[in-house]
Each structure stands twice: as structure tokens, then as C-alpha cells.
Amino acid sequence: MGRRATDQRRAERSAELARRGTELADATLRGDRRALARLLTAVEDRSPVAESAMRRLYRKAGRAQLVGITGPPGSGKSTLVSALIGQLRGAGRSVAVVAVDPSSPITGGALLGDRVRMQSYAGDRDVFIRSMAARGHAGGLASTTGAAVAVLDAAGFDHVFIETVGTGQSEVEVAAAADTTVVLEAPEMGDEVQAIKAGLLEVADIVVVNKGDRPGALRTASQLRAMLSAAAPAAIDDRPRPKRPEVLVTTATTGEGVPELVAALERRRDAGAAGSAGPARLARAEAQVWAIATERLRARLHDRDHRDATEATLRQVADHEIDPYAGADRLLGEATET
Numbered sequence: 527m528g529r530r531a532t533d534q535r536r537a538e539r540s541a542e543l544a545r546r547g548t549e550l551a552d553a554t555l556r557g558d559r560r561a562l563a564r565l566l567t568a569v570e571d572r573s574p575v576a577e578s579a580m581r582r583l584y585r586k587a588g589r590a591q592l593v594g595i596t597g598p599p600g601s602g603k604s605t606l607v608s609a610l611i612g613q614l615r616g617a618g619r620s621v622a623v624v625a626v627d628p629s630s631p632i633t634g635g636a637l638l639g640d641r642v643r644m645q646s647y648a649g650d651r652d653v654f655i656r657s658m659a660a661r662g663h664a665g666g667l668a669s670t671t672g673a674a675v676a677v678l679d680a681a682g683f684d685h686v687f688i689e690t691v692g693t694g695q696s697e698v699e700v701a702a703a704a705d706t707t708v709v710l711e712a713p714e715m716g717d718e719v720q721a722i723k724a725g726l727l728e729v730a731d732i733v734v735v736n737k738g739d740r741p742g743a744l745r746t747a748s749q750l751r752a753m754l755s756a757a758a759p760a761a762i763d764d765r766p767r768p769k770r771p772e773v774l775v776t777t778a779t780t781g782e783g784v785p786e787l788v789a790a791l792e793r794r795r796d797a798g799a800a801g802s803a804g805p806a807r808l809a810r811a812e813a814q815v816w817a818i819a820t821e822r823l824r825a826r827l828h829d830r831d832h833r834d835a836t837e838a839t840l841r842q843v844a845d846h847e848i849d850p851y852a853g854a855d856r857l858l859g860e861a862t863e864t
């Protein structure tokens with residue numbers, strides 16, 4: 527087949543995908559939950575369908591409160607999210623949850639358990655729960671989560687919760703996708719948790735000691751308060767956060783302390799509501815645009831029209847004929863010339 531015929535077919539194919547994305551986006555905006563679910567699958571698969579849907583949807587997003595819930599395995603994140611849903615539904619709010627499992631490439635048993643636990647909301651169209659597993663390259667999770675959250679936001683949910691297990695890098699990614707990050711601790715989880723704790727606490731806007739019915743919960747809370755007031759206000763980035771994160775105690779299984787947590791979230795929502803996007807949203811916008819721009823640049827430099835020149839330039843750098851800066855300048859020039 528000739529080049530022109532191939533080009534033609536490719537163009538038809540991408541027009542078709544774009545049309546499907548637009549249709550899914552419109553159906554999602556009309557409140558079609560099956561379309562929403564299919565769109566989230568496209569987001570997870572990083573399909574071109576998702577891109578055209580995002581072009582349609584994105585400007586409708588920006589109204590939901592985005593809350594990250596992270597903490598060690600078994601600290602009660604899912605149970606707490608379930609309790610939060612109950613509380614918020616009681617107030618007439620709609621809630622979406624993205625449960626992200628960064629450790630497994632496929633949706634694992636824990637998330638299945640979550641689904642079962644949340645089944646009491648089956649049939650309530652103002653509650654939407656979605657599990658997502660890590661797929662694709664490193665950093666993919668953050669942008670996939672960000673896109674999924676934007677879709678749910680555009681779909682009109684008042685609150686979007688992002689639940690993720692806090693083991694390493696994931697908490698930072700949660701913090702990046704959320705306006706407010708809630709870090710869960712359970713009382714007396716042992717010394718090995720301390721290391722995780724330090725990393726987690728850095729991204730916390732609100733710290734929740736869950737399992738308040740267990741012995742030591744109040745002591746853990748006061749230890750955390752002491753620890754947090756001793757620590758200098760972290761200056762790792764310019765996210766807006768209280769100098770000292772609030773420390774609350776909840777019992778997710780009974781709902782005790784949950785109204786107080788909702789009130790704390792409401793205060794954060796009110797504080798963030800005034801005016802234009804704050805630094806957290808600006809940082810998120812930068813990260814998203816940057817990721818897309820980098821991806822496009824890479825794709826362009828390796829497309830049919832550029833790949834030979836790109837390879838030649840890289841080879842010259844490898845052979846020390848030109849330096850990497852000159853190589854970068856040349857590639858940038860080639861990628862952006864029309």
C-alpha cells in the first residue's frame with residue numbers, strides 16, 4: 527500500500543477515535559454513568575479517545591473538591607472513605623472515588639474487597655467508585671489519575687476522593703492530584719511505619735488517626751501533634767497548607783469523628799474557593815502540560831519525518847562530535863520548525 531493510502535487510513539482512524547471521545551464526553555456530561563465508566567477505561571488505557579474527550583470536558587471541570595486519602599496498608603482508608611460518603615450523601619452531596627493501587631499492575635484483591643464494602647451504595651447514581659491499577663511507564667499513574675479526576679470533576683461530582691496506599695512514591699502523586707491531602711495513621715502501628723510516616727506527613731494537610739476505638743489512639747494523636755509542631759514548616763514546595771496540619775481522631779467503623787473531618791474538609795474548601803486557582807492547581811496544570819508537551823516532543827522526534835535526523839544527532843552526541851546541549855538545541859529546532 528502506498529504512503530498516501532496509509533496516511534488516509536490513519537487519518538480516518540484517528541477521526542473515528544476523536545468522534546468516539548467526543549460522544550463519550552457528551553454522554554458523560556449528560557449524566558450517563560456507563561459512558562463515564564467507558565471513558566475512564568479509555569483514560570486508563572491512555573487511548574486517543576481519552577484525549578478528544580478531555581478536550582471536550584476539561585473546561586467543565588474545576589468545581590469538585592479533590593481530596594487525596596493516603597496512609598499505610600490497613601489503616602482504614604476504604605472504611606473511612608465509605609463513612610465520608612455516608613456523611614456527604616446525607617448532606618445531599620455527590621461523591622466519586624478513585625481507588626488507586628500503585629503497587630499492582632492489575633486490580634488486586636484489596637480493591638475487590640473495597641468494592642464489596644462499598645456495595646451499599648450500589649444503585650445510588652450520586653456515588654461512583656472506580657478502581658485503577660498502575661499501568662504503563664513510570665509517572666503514568668500520576669497523569670492517568672489526574673485525567674480520571676478531571677473527568678469525574680467534569681461529570682459533576684461535588685467531591686472526588688483519591689484513595690491510595692501510602693508506600694513510597696504514591697503519596698507524592700496523590701498530593702499532586704488533590705487539593706487537600708488527608709494522611710491516615712492507625713494507633714501503634716510499630717516502628718517500621720515511622721519511616722513511611724515521615725514522608726507521608728510532609729504532604730499532609732490533615733492528619734487523621736483512625737481506629738480511635740483502639741487503645742493508644744489519643745496518645746498517637748498527641749504524639750503526632752507534638753511532632754508536627756516541632757517540625758519546621760516544610761518549604762519543599764509552595765503548596766498552600768496550614769503551617770501545622772490538623773490532627774483528628776476517627777473511628778471509621780462507627781463514624782465517630784467523621785463529621786469533624788467533613789467540617790475540616792469544608793473549611794479547606796471555603797479557604798480555597800476564593801478567586802482564581804491557587805498554587806496547588808497551578809503546579810498541577812504545569813505538571814500536566816509539561817508531561818503532554820514532553821510526550822509530544824518525543825513522538826515528533828521519532829516520527830517518520832524526523833527519526834533519521836534525530837538518530838543522526840544522537841549518534842553525533844554519542845560519538846562526541848557535538849555536545850549534548852548542541853544536540854538538544856538542534857532537536858528542539860527540528861521538532862518545532864514547520
Ligand SMILES: Nc1nc2c(ncn2[C@@H]2O[C@H](COP(=O)(O)OP(=O)(O)OP(=O)(O)O)[C@@H](O)[C@H]2O)c(=O)[nH]1
Nearest residue numbers: 599600601602603604605636691737738777778779
Ligand atoms: N477497630 C477498628 N477497625 C477499623 C477501623 N477502620 C477500619 N478498620 C478495619 O481495619 C481493616 C482495614 O480497613 P480498610 O478500610 O480496608 O483499610 P485500607 O487502609 O483501605 O487498606 P488497604 O486498602 O488494604 O491499604 C478492616 O478490617 C476494617 O474493618 C476503625 O476505626 N476501628
Ligand SMILES: [Mg+2]
Nearest residue numbers: 603604636640
Ligand atoms: Mg483500601
